Amino acid sequence: LIKTVYYYDVLDSTNNKARELPENSLVIAEEQIMGKGRLGRKWFSKKGGLYFSIALKPEMNLEDIPKLTLTSGVAVARALEEYQARLKWPNDVLINGKKVCGILSEIVGEIENFKVIVGIGINVENAVPDYATNLKNLNSEVNRAEILKDVIEQFTKYYKMLLSREWNKIRFEWLELSDTIGKFVEVKAGNRTYRGKAIDMDYDGGLIVETEEGTEKVFSGDCFYI
Ligand code: BTN
Numbered sequence: 001l002i003k004t005v006y007y008y009d010v011l012d013s014t015n016n017k018a019r020e021l022p023e024n025s026l027v028i029a030e031e032q033i034m035g036k037g038r039l040g041r042k043w044f045s046k047k048g049g050l051y052f053s054i055a056l057k058p059e060m061n062l063e064d065i066p067k068l069t070l071t072s073g074v075a076v077a078r079a080l081e082e083y084q085a086r087l088k089w090p091n092d093v094l095i096n097g098k099k100v101c102g103i104l105s106e107i108v109g110e111i112e113n114f115k116v117i118v119g120i121g122i123n124v125e126n127a128v129p130d131y132a133t134n135l136k137n138l139n140s141e142v143n144r145a146e147i148l149k150d151v152i153e154q155f156t157k158y159y160k161m162l163l164s165r166e167w168n169k170i171r172f173e174w175l176e177l178s179d180t181i182g183k184f185v186e187v188k189a190g191n192r193t194y195r196g197k198a199i200d201m202d203y204d205g206g207l208i209v210e211t212e213e214g215t216e217k218v219f220s221g222d223c224f225y226i
Helices: 014-019 062-079 144-163 167-177
Strands: 004-011 025-032 050-056 086-088 092-095 098-110 113-122 184-189 192-201 207-211 214-218 222-225
Touching (some): 014 025, 014 098, 014 113, 062 086, 062 098, 062 144, 062 167, 086 167, 113 144, 144 167, 192 214
Parallel strands (some): 004 025
Antiparallel strands (some): 050 113, 086 092, 092 098, 098 113, 184 222, 192 207, 207 214
8 A cells, every 4th residue: 555655753744744745655753843633733743652644545435534534543443452442433542541542634635636644643652641641651662663564554454445345344343442332422513512322333434422302423523421
């Protein structure tokens, strides 16, 4: 899958760099000055973490791109299987209930001819706040090159599955790895807030929440456990 690897000491954001590059490029930086998180947040990107982005041109409909992000989460969780990594909807990877990885997908270009940048940040031996964790806490022998290799290997496998119309298989793996299903959640999506029990991740990638008003489906947003 990966044709060219671009490696930098410092970048503003690997996602921004990947926008300028051809499909199937992998961009890695030791450090990011303006690491981007979801929903306009900043992603702290000090040395010691893994920060990388993959530029892709998937033969998929635009509305199916959330599935690609969910698929990337499955790939990371599989690569971090020895740590019992779990998935929090939509695409955080948790270990022992704490965030170890975030994924930010961005669509660039025109609707008929778009590229997707999948950006992945993994806390490896960088310092992290209390609500997060890093791999070094769990394994002192952690090796960033090896983790990157494992993630790319898993990503390649699952990306190919997705393109071969095996989304439902991936979806079941997501459900198996899910930390969210069965929990009570509050999801803020646009100006609406949904509160209730997360009962499923639907075929279209939406989270199904059983609220007091009835069953609702949420497509993106900020998800908290309550
Ligand atoms: C999130 O959980 O909010 C998503 C975080 C995504 C961070 C990664 S680090 C590599 C890539 N470059 C960025 O600027 N962001 C992503």
